Amino acid sequence: MSIHDASSPVPLCSEGLVTLQRAEDDIALEVTNGYFDMHPECYKGDPDRIRIMCKADLQHHFRFLLSAMVTATPEMFRDYALWLKEVLVSRNLSLQHPIDSFGLMKISILKCLSVNDQAVAAAVLDAGLQAFRNEEKALTIFQPNPANVLAATTDYTNALVAGDRKSAESMIQQSLKQGTALVDVSVGIVQPAMYEIGHLWQANKITVAQEHLATAISQNALARAFAAAEFTDPVNKRVICACVEGNHHSLGLRMISDTYEVAGWDVTFLGADTPNSSIHTQVDMEKPDVLALSVSLPHQLLGLQQLIIQLRADMGGSMPAIVVGGLAFNQNEHLGARLKVDAWYQDARAMLEDVK
Ligand code: B12
Incomplete structure (x- = not known):
């Protein structure tokens, strides 16, 4: 089984994947050292803390990188870079760290790989670097089918942002009373509202705590709705x-x-x-x-x-x-x-x- 098709670059081979997985810590160390060389001011702050933060960021980049290489999908890493760019820009954080890190990762990673695997690695990392260099706008996260979205979604989203559990639950109950099926309430109200919550977090307009609260409220509202749902007879599956x-x-x-x-x-x-x-x-x-x-x-x-x-x-x-x-x-x-x-x-x- 493969998740590659003939129209995309040749995916990273399984030996290449294992090599990179084994080398992850060494690559992270080499990239962090390289970053410190480029930015000697890091030694003056709190170098241990900066090293820990670099390692966490690199682990995150690495996961997306490997998936993009194994599936030979440079766009996957481009999308990750576009997403990261919006997250950092909306928080007034510098883009220099990921840009330098991607460049240094490219040098370290290419050294580890066979000539065949270097092509996909370079294509993926270049797609990421390109996303930072270009004035491309932020990644558009997939949106639910507009035909499914119900009118109550905006009010429900506002109730989630306000952490207003009572109002949120009563909107779901109200829709059910009007005869809307559980699946339509779920996909037509809760799903688009949660997607909007994600977008608001990405744009730094709500906190992680608000995102957690919105999830908890939606889980409860759906559990109540499920308890009242009408079930079909068992189908023995x-x-x-x-x-x-x-x-x-x-x-x-x-x-x-x-x-x-x-x-x-x-x-x-x-x-x-x-x-x-x-x-x-x-x-x-x-x-x-x-x-x-x-x-x-x-x-x-x-x-x-x-x-x-x-x-x-x-x-x-x-x-x-x-x-x-x-x-x-x-x-x-x-x-x-x-x-x-x-x-x-x-x-x-x-x-x-x-x-x-
Ligand atoms: C709530 C949330 C969280 C919660 C989840 C809590 C929970 N118990 O579920 C927490 C806080 C844990 C979380 C963590 C993270 N999150 Co989050 N999260 C969200 C958020 C806001 C909502 C998710 C949700 O409930 N969506 C609503 C549901 C109903 O939609 P759905 O999952 O797509 O499901 C529907 C379909 O996809 C499909 N479907 C789903 N599963 C299946 C399975 C089968 C078999 C089938 C047939 C269909 C199907 O049917 C579903 C119903 O119709 C999304 C935003 C978003 N767009 O989804 C971000 C989002 C997914 N998260 C994001 C990120 C980045 C993260 C973190 C990396 C953040 C971090 N810095 O740590 C971590 C990663 C955690 C991990 N390793 O998985 C990003 C992903 C961006 C990207 N690159 O793709 C998003 C898009 C937010 C954003 N806009 O930036 N997150």
Whole structure:
């Protein structure tokens, strides 16, 4: 299985991936030393703290870099750089650190790789550097289908920003009373509101605490709505729903899980950041018809790919159907087609017809 097609550069080979994974700490040290040489003023401040911050930033860049190289998708790293640029600019932080770091990473990484792998590494890092150099605007994060968005979304978003749980919940209850189905409330009000919350955080207009509060309010509102939902008779089918290793975004998966359950399926919801080995064990135990996996950030695709390869190798003919979704696919639609899974859906509404 591969998530590469012939029209893109040749992906990083598996030896190249292992080499870079093993060299990550050495590369981080070399890049940090190089950065200190370029900016001797770092020695005067609090050099230990600056080193720790550099290492954390480099780890973050590295995850996106590897995914972009393995999938041979320079645009993935360009999008990451565009996103990072807006986050830094909106906080009045300098762009010099990532620009210098990307340049230094390019030197260190190319040294580690074979000539074949150097091409994709250079293409990916150049795409990132280009995003900083050009006056390109910030990354546009995927937006929900406007046809699904309901009028209550703006008021609901405002209630989330204000941390007004009572109003937010009563808006959801009101929509349900008017006859709107749970899936439509989820995809038409809560999802676009949470996307807007993400945009407000990215633009430094709300705090991380407000983002957490908005999530908690939405989780509660949806749990209340689910309790009142009308369920279809059991269809005698089982699904396991999990966020892949490293994915902490569980609200979308909850909507997917609720959609299956309302449609009469037996559902096991494993929630956020489930280790591959635990998903594997659960699949062995339950032998579900479907394994539904959620991926929010592009670098989580590597874990997904490994999981599917392991499951196929171990389960052969008794393999469940693999259904995937999440922001990483919505943002990079071509990946859904490249990853040979059984189905990919943009949202819970789009999945509905196939779970009935
Ligand atoms: C809340 C939130 C968080 C919470 C999540 C809490 C929780 N319990 O879920 C916390 C604080 C943990 C968090 C952390 C981070 N976040 Co965050 N987060 C968000 C936010 C604002 C909302 C997520 C959400 O609930 N969306 C609503 C749901 C309903 O939408 P959804 O997930 O897309 O799901 C729908 C579809 O995708 C699909 N779907 C989803 N899963 C599946 C599965 C299957 C099988 C199918 C068929 C379909 C499907 O159906 C769903 C329902 O219709 C988003 C903004 C956004 N645009 O989503 C940012 C966002 C995703 N986060 C972002 C970032 C950067 C991060 C962090 C890296 C931040 C940091 N500096 O630490 C970490 C990474 C954590 C990790 N390793 O996963 C960025 C990603 C940018 C990018 N490059 O793509 C976003 C886009 C914010 C932004 N605009 O900058 N985050």
